[in-house]
Amino acid sequence: MAELRTLVLVLGDQLDLDAAAFDGFDAAQDGVWMAEVADESTHIASGKPRITMFLAAMRHFAQALQEQGRPLHYMRLEDPGNAGSLAAQLLADVARLRPSRLLMTAPGDWRVLQALKAAAQSCGLALEIREDRHFFSSVREFAEHARGRKSLRMEFFYREQRKKHQILMDPAQAGAPLGGQWNFDAENRAAFGAEGPGLLPTRSRFEPDEITREVIALVERRFAHHPGSLTGFAWPLTRAHALQALQAFISERLPLFGRYQDAIWPGDPWLYHAHLSAALNLKLLNPREVVAAAVAAYEAGQAPLASVEGFVRQILGWREYVRGVYWTQMPGYLELNALGAEQELPAWYWTGATDMACLRDAIMQTLTQGYANHIQRLMVTGGYALMLGVRPQTVHAWYLAMYVDAVEWVELPNTLGMSQYADGGLMGSKPYIATGKYIDRMSPHCKGCRYDPVQRTGDKACPYTTLYWDFLMHHETAMANNPRMALQVKNLARLSIEERQAVRSRADAIRRGEVGALPNA
Missing domain, CATH: 1.25.40.80 (Serine Threonine Protein Phosphatase 5, Tetratricopeptide repeat)
Structure with missing residues (x-):
């Protein structure tokens, strides 16, 4: 085997032929390393659309590398001898390929960076990390x-x-x-x-080609018990298709x-x-x-x-x-929980089996498309979890698993900081909480829902509205010192002792799962 000077590591979210890691690449003495490994889909049980997005985009990029004549060492998920994790696979391939050095564009994920640095160190090779040019600022x-x-x-x-x-x-x-x-x-x-x-x-749709159909079949077989559906999968997976999607958005x-x-x-x-x-x-x-x-x-x-x-x-x-x-x-940001939230995420977040119309729509859409817009994420699924008091790390895991655009560097701050206020205000000046009346203003969901967004207590009370008032009571002292929350906290004075007790009782029932879940779900 000819001596391999540099092994360029390319991760599943680094699909750029002009990335910094390719500066000075010489096909005569350098090679590209890519690996599909189960751990990246199972360390958090990713939804089928997200797994398919990454694997299919990686395989299309591998094809583009080969068309450019760049030597490629690619491990598929189903290949014999797949080590199961990025670090283990890299160690195995370094032992076989014997490169003189390792090189990559800076990863976007803290966990992956630490694992690859440790792997490089254990095999005695330098790992050069270059700036990611896909950002305006460093x-x-x-x-x-x-x-x-x-x-x-x-x-x-x-x-x-x-x-x-x-x-x-x-x-x-x-x-x-x-x-x-x-x-x-x-x-x-x-x-x-x-x-x-x-x-x-019309949404820009890109019907699965042979490569993508092969990945869809693999995901359905290998990750059969993971959430989500691939029936309508039609995301752009190549640079050419991504440019078409961009132009369609700009013009339409x-x-x-x-x-x-x-x-x-x-x-x-x-x-x-x-x-x-x-x-x-x-x-x-x-x-x-x-x-x-x-x-x-x-x-x-x-x-x-x-x-x-x-x-x-x-x-x-x-x-x-x-x-x-x-x-x-990072890495401390991952463990923040400023509000002391410890509630479990309702099981119906994984199925959509809830009688709350807005949440059912957002979750079913997420399961079928791997997508939801920012208000559905922040104010519908995120806002409910925040007011329910779900442990923010659990909410983070759900978002990271479910959305096709979820990579940790963007998803984690959006979830822990913006959505769940777990950083205590480092990012956001206030918790993003609202009653059901906000959803009623922005959508017609409430008109077809069994709950009334105006009511905070009673059998017809919207869980958002109940949990909003319960959240204010639970965090009254802390929120009274927040300039953007002070007026909302003052509104608590309108509630009598009996009304406060009724809100708390209803909120407790919601947390026990007695409200919100569909019967027999």
Whole structure:
């Protein structure tokens, strides 16, 4: 066997032919290593759509590497001798291939980074880790921004990013944003009227090819007892398809994306959302090209500033921000539980067997598509778990398992920090709690639900509304000192002792599973 100079390690969320790890690659003396291992699907029992997304995208990328003539050492899940974990597989392949060194783009997952560093050390090889160019800012730059701050607010970081990269800035006024304001949230919170969203653009669908069909069959066979369905699986799995999905969003949905980005409609998961996060997180798309496409649409008069700014904020602001939070706060961030929540996640989160219309719709959609929009995640599934008092690490495991775009660097801060307030306010200035009336404003779910969003006690009381008041009572002292929660806490004064007791009794019944689960589920 010819001497192998460098073995370039490529993970399942690093599917970029131009990644930093390939700088200086020489096909005559270097090779690429990729491995499908069961542990990445079972250390948290991932849903079938998520497993399929990763494995099928990896196999398509392997094909692209081979077409470019890059020597590839690829271990499939079903291959004989598969070691079952990334570290074990790397050790076995290093012993066989005998490279002089290991090289990779920085992983997005703390657990994976530590495992691969330990594996490299145990076999006596240096592991060179290069900067991930799929971000506008580096972790080091975010750490500079975070230094000395007790809380890390996305808004301040986002404004710095806008200025630094000169995105949506007013050329006639130095340091000023286009339109005279940094965000257009007030214009971007509309709900659909009673008639619904009307005729919507068709979702970008990519029917499974032979590679993907092979993976679907493997997942159905190997992970038969994992949650989720693959019946309608049609996500983009290649760079070419991801670019098609981007163009479709820019031309067909971006103009109304901002106005309806917080809206929900039963049975219609796609609406005007981008559906690009999985392609971005797998590195099939570069955030720079995504932001540039949105800005170009505004400059061409094809999309209003409010929609474009709302979208850019998610990519340039939020996505970069949560990555910075993750890497500056790990590994301790994973164990945070500021509210002392210890409740178990209801079993129907894995089946959708609940009589709460909004939750049933969001969970069934998640099971069938591996997707839910940000309001369904934050205010529906996340808000319920927060007010129920579910242990945040359990909520994190559910989100990481269920969504096709879930990689830990983005999912963990979104769940523990934004959704569950487990970091005590490092990310969010308040817990995102609301009664059922919020869901009633943003969707028609309540009209077809057995529960009344106005009522907080009694058999017809909406569990969201009951749990909202119970949450305020349970955390009354702590929340009274939060400027953004003080008014809500003061509203507790309207409740008599008898009403408080009735709320607590109803909340206890919800936590015991006597309310919310479908009979015989």
